[in-house]
Amino acid sequence: MKNKTKQQHWEYNNILYIQTEFCEEGSLDLFLSQVGLKARLDDFRIWKILLELSLGLKHVHDSGFIHLDLKPANVLITFEGVLKIADFGMASRWPAAAGIEGEGDREYIGPEVLMGCYDKPADIFALGLIMFEIAGNVELPDNGVSWQKLRNGDMSDVPSLTWSLETSKILRDASGNPLPDNNCTFEQLCASDSDEQQHFTDSHSVIGQNSINGNDLSPFGSCGKQPFSYVRRGELAEPPDFMVDATNEQALDTIVRWMISPDPADRPIADQIIQTFGVQWAERRRRAGATIYEGNWGPADEVLAEDAEMIDV
Structure with a gap:
């Protein structure tokens, strides 16, 4: 009998309930709070997180919806370490109707949301700040000067979202x-x-x-x-340039700055993020879900070669 993920939905007292697969590893915000207390997450997992969230967001947008409340607390993790976007309580069909309630947590909302503009770029902005939070290993402000600077595309409060000498010694x-x-x-x-x-x-x-x-x-x-x-055997010893050089045009700093552009029209769509060099690099090399450790820079070339040989067999 073919194994299928059980998915059901029903309404009760005018409330829609959705039952999906069980995500044993909890939510992304809990994972980040546990990891972040110890040290910044390794770069390969950071890029895998960007990959999986971008893929999920692309599916949401291509299906004709906008999420409007994307944040780590609304991302679940399966036993395999795969990320699942959840909690569509504020989601809307696209294009959004006038007068909807679409203002999520202040830490992640784009500047246009405050003016009642709810569109796909708002989800991209939220994803950009999620990556800023993860790669910078910082707690996002909910108001004040730092909050305003981020809405102006100013990331100067964090020196870099890329590898540093300090994190390299972990x-x-x-x-x-x-x-x-x-x-x-x-x-x-x-x-x-x-x-x-x-x-x-x-x-x-x-x-x-x-x-x-x-x-x-x-x-x-x-x-x-x-x-x-x-x-460690099986781990890549030398990182690609975009993971260690913040000035590289493919570095995470560049991509996040693009994603949190003050003007929504200047932000990429989800598919453009997926097509960036670093995200494609992570997708080709990964062998496990986003939260599973595969080395600071990912699997070694010989591991990928062995996998290719196994597929050929």
């Missing part, structure tokens, strides 16, 4: 959870991966021979126990 276990680096030892790092095979490469296998412009990039940080960089 040690992670096989699940992507940051390890404390103040008192760690080489043996403790290995022990964190006791159920997974790992290896260590010499400096020529990592970014710029362990330095950029003379700055040490060793992920051991203050441990200083090993002269070589730690690379």
Whole structure:
């Protein structure tokens, strides 16, 4: 018998109830609050989140609806780490009728929403601020100067949404959870991966021979126990330029700035986001859902090659 996801809907006392698949891992805001307390999320998962939310938003818009309340609390996570846009309580058919209630949380609404303009670009703006929140590892303001600056496309309150020397030194276990680096030892790092095979490469296998412009990039940080960089087997050792250079035209900074353009007409549609180089790169290389750790920069080339061979067989 073919296995199908059970989906039902019904009305009771003029209220529409929708039953969909069970998302065991809770909501994205809970995931981010737990991860963000430890350290910034790794870049590959950040790009996977942008990919999956853009795909979901494209489906919503192509189906003739606008969500109008997109935020991490309204995104659910399946057991496989896949994101599902939920809570359509404020959603409207597109184009929206005049006089609807479409003003969601102030942290995520676009400037045009305050003037009663409810359209697809409002969802794009909300997605842009979600990515700003995740990549910057910040709490969004609900008012004040910082709130106004974001509505003017000004992201200067956060230095960068891209990789930095500080985040590069974060040690992670096989699940992507940051390890404390103040008192760690080489043996403790290995022990964190006791159920997974790992290896260590010499400096020529990592970014710029362990330095950029003379700055040490060793992920051991203050441990200083090993002269070589730690690379877990199956993980990409060298990141693509758009993940480490905030000035790259394909960097997340550029895309988010585009998404939160003050003028709704200047924002991309969901499909344009999906077609950006970084999102396409993440889609081609990912092997798991958005919240599943696959290395700071994603799976290694040899892992993808092995997958291709398995498909051929």
